[in-house]
Amino acid sequence: MSTxxxxxxxxxxxxxxQIKHMGRYASLTLMLIGMPVVFLLLFVYVFGGTLGDxxxxxxxxxxxxxxxxxxxxxxxxxxxxxxxxxxxxAMDMTEGIIDRFKTMSIARVSVLTGHVLASLIQIVLAIAxxxxxxxxxxxxxxxxxxxxxxxxxxxxxxxxxxxxxxVAAGVTAKSPETAxxxxxxxxxxxxxxxxxxxxxxxxxxxxxxxxxxPFTPWIEVGRGLLxxxxxxxxxxxxxxxxxxxxxxxxxxxxRLKFNRAE
Amino acid sequence: xxxxxxxxxxxxxxNRGTMNASGPPAIEARGLSKAYGExxxxxxxxxxxxxGSVYALLGPNGAGKTTTVKILSTxxxxxxxxxxxxxxxVFGDADLVRTKIGVTGQFAAVDRLxxxxxxxxxxxxxxxxxxxxxxxxxxxxxxxxxxxxxxxRVPETYSGGMRRRLDIAMSLMGDPEVxxxxxxxxxxxxxxxxxxxxIIRELVSEGVTIFLTTQYLEEADELADLIAxxxxxxxxxxxxxxxLKRLVPGGHVSLRxxxxxxxxxAARVLRAGSVDADQLTLQVPGDASVDSLRGLIDTxxxxxxxxxELTVHTPDLDDVFLxxxxxxxxxxxxxx
Numbered sequence: 001m002s003t004x005x006x007x008x009x010x011x012x013x014x015x016x017x018q019i020k021h022m023g024r025y026a027s028l029t030l031m032l033i034g035m036p037v038v039f040l041l042l043f044v045y046v047f048g049g050t051l052g053d054x055x056x057x058x059x060x061x062x063x064x065x066x067x068x069x070x071x072x073x074x075x076x077x078x079x080x081x082x083x084x085x086x087x088x089x090a091m092d093m094t095e096g097i098i099d100r101f102k103t104m105s106i107a108r109v110s111v112l113t114g115h116v117l118a119s120l121i122q123i124v125l126a127i128a129x130x131x132x133x134x135x136x137x138x139x140x141x142x143x144x145x146x147x148x149x150x151x152x153x154x155x156x157x158x159x160x161x162x163x164x165x166x167v168a169a170g171v172t173a174k175s176p177e178t179a180x181x182x183x184x185x186x187x188x189x190x191x192x193x194x195x196x197x198x199x200x201x202x203x204x205x206x207x208x209x210x211x212x213x214p215f216t217p218w219i220e221v222g223r224g225l226l227x228x229x230x231x232x233x234x235x236x237x238x239x240x241x242x243x244x245x246x247x248x249x250x251x252x253x254x255r256l257k258f259n260r261a262e
Numbered sequence: 263x264x265x266x267x268x269x270x271x272x273x274x275x276x277n278r279g280t281m282n283a284s285g286p287p288a289i290e291a292r293g294l295s296k297a298y299g300e301x302x303x304x305x306x307x308x309x310x311x312x313x314g315s316v317y318a319l320l321g322p323n324g325a326g327k328t329t330t331v332k333i334l335s336t337x338x339x340x341x342x343x344x345x346x347x348x349x350x351x352v353f354g355d356a357d358l359v360r361t362k363i364g365v366t367g368q369f370a371a372v373d374r375l376x377x378x379x380x381x382x383x384x385x386x387x388x389x390x391x392x393x394x395x396x397x398x399x400x401x402x403x404x405x406x407x408x409x410x411x412x413x414x415r416v417p418e419t420y421s422g423g424m425r426r427r428l429d430i431a432m433s434l435m436g437d438p439e440v441x442x443x444x445x446x447x448x449x450x451x452x453x454x455x456x457x458x459x460x461i462i463r464e465l466v467s468e469g470v471t472i473f474l475t476t477q478y479l480e481e482a483d484e485l486a487d488l489i490a491x492x493x494x495x496x497x498x499x500x501x502x503x504x505x506l507k508r509l510v511p512g513g514h515v516s517l518r519x520x521x522x523x524x525x526x527x528a529a530r531v532l533r534a535g536s537v538d539a540d541q542l543t544l545q546v547p548g549d550a551s552v553d554s555l556r557g558l559i560d561t562x563x564x565x566x567x568x569x570x571e572l573t574v575h576t577p578d579l580d581d582v583f584l585x586x587x588x589x590x591x592x593x594x595x596x597x598x
Contacts, residue, residue: 096371
């Protein structure tokens with residue numbers, strides 16, 4: 001029997017393993033959910049009053065900024081969860097049990113897909129909690145049911161891409177410490193995009209970078225869906241292209257490194 | 263320094279003691295070589311393990327034991343050579359080989375965050391066993407390896423011996439034909455070591471083939487049908503423990519006398535091998551049998567020699583290496 005036919009079964013087994021890990025390692029799980037919430041509160045209550053005025057809307061102030069910043073913070077939630085996954089993968093790679101898995105007649109990639117699926121669950125959880133807190137402090141999204149569904153799809157797509165990328169980082173890392181540093185750019189990129197301020201306010205070269213780097217189209221698609229204002233065609237194309245490209249890169253590198261690691 | 267004739271008689275070994283003459287050997291390797299850059303780890307080793315027997319690879323740290331286990335258990339490839347497990351090509355048909363083997367590595371290959379029972383269930387699911395069969399096997403193994411009380415706890419709370427037992431139990435969930443044990447008792451206390459030996463003997467009595475690595479001659483002696491001595495990536499001797507011991511003249515009795523003026527007499531009447539007059543110690547070649555000890559003590563009594571301390575020294579890995587290579591066991595980099 002070819003091991004390829006066990007990809008699904010083995011992946012679900014490994015997902016169960018990871019979900020148990022999430023429970024046993026609750027401090028990390030909670031921290032990854034708490035981080036975007038802290039960012040949300042920080043940006044709304046510390047910077048929000050001033051930044052909201054700069055948005056140039058009718059009302060301005062904290063309320064307007066809350067409406068602007070939520071999609072950006074959701075992307076931060078995805079990036080933060082991904083960082084956690086990178087650490088978890090790297091920690092896993094240092095364990096003797098990985099060698100045991102490799103000597104078993106299983107679909108090898110399931111060790112990684114287990115991490116990816118668990119990461120997606122962690123991401124959706126973090127997004128749900130962050131959205132809940134946002135609504136609790138006065139955020140009122142305008143999305144209709146179809147747009148909510150679209151948002152879930154976009155989040156899963158982006159989460160999938162970023163997760164494969166950080167799984168590759170985790171497999172490649174020499175230690176969990178390295179693995180926690182490698183995804184740092186992912187946490188920085190939303191700042192160099194449209195997460196916290198519109199890209200129009202940025203100077204030339206930076207604005208160009210901000211508009212085409214993956215996070216800005218991802219954030220803008222999310223923003224369009226949440227605000228119910230519709231999604232720009234170019235943003236959607238860029239968002240999907242980036243996701244597909246990064247997922248393919250991450251998947252390829254992760255599998256290669258995992259099979260080669262001795 | 264060592265008897266070349268006897269060494270060649272032992273190595274390369276010819277299929278002696280085959281327990282299952284009909285089928286292919288459980289493990290068969292020819293000319294396995296592995297190098298990392300300039301550093302040659304294995305330099306063309308041949309291994310034949312008859313089905314249902316215990317084979318011990320004996321050697322110091324850095325001899326290439328773990329590398330051998332990793333190659334035979336499909337974890338890494340070899341640069342040269344061929345290997346078969348139960349007739350299946352390790353390099354060409356790794357997936358099939360993996361259905362036949364269980365591996366317990368040097369570092370506990372257990373999931374630290376899962377309980378003992380969850381670890382076993384994880385293995386059962388990965389072997390694609392039916393749910394009830396997984397639960398049944400897990401319960402059996404927990405009982406057999408005295409882990410029932412620990413089943414609900416995570417391995418971090420286990421002792422070294424318990425963790426090793428869980429490790430072996432996990433290897434057994436798939437009902438393997440061949441089990442690789444990489445230094446199964448290193449770091450264990452004497453009692454846990456005994457328990458591990460009992461476990462290994464039970465496995466063999468059920469017909470499982472065992473390939474184990476060890477640094478301890480005593481362990482290889484206790485367990486193995488065939489022992490191969492690995493040094494610097496080469497097998498320098500192979501045979502039964504009796505055959506190996508014949509190569510090793512390291513057994514002796516150490517005496518520390520009470521009186522300096524008796525050292526010379528004692529050395530003469532006991533035909534001592536080496537004498538340290540300052541420390542009042544002498545070494546008498548011989549084994550640890552009751553008869554030879556009785557003879558020794560009789561001689562001491564007859565000559566009224568007062569003895570402070572008597573220790574029996576059985577041959578250890580150091581003696582094997584001294585006998586086979588003419589030098590004490592040393593790390594590989596200093597060896598050449």
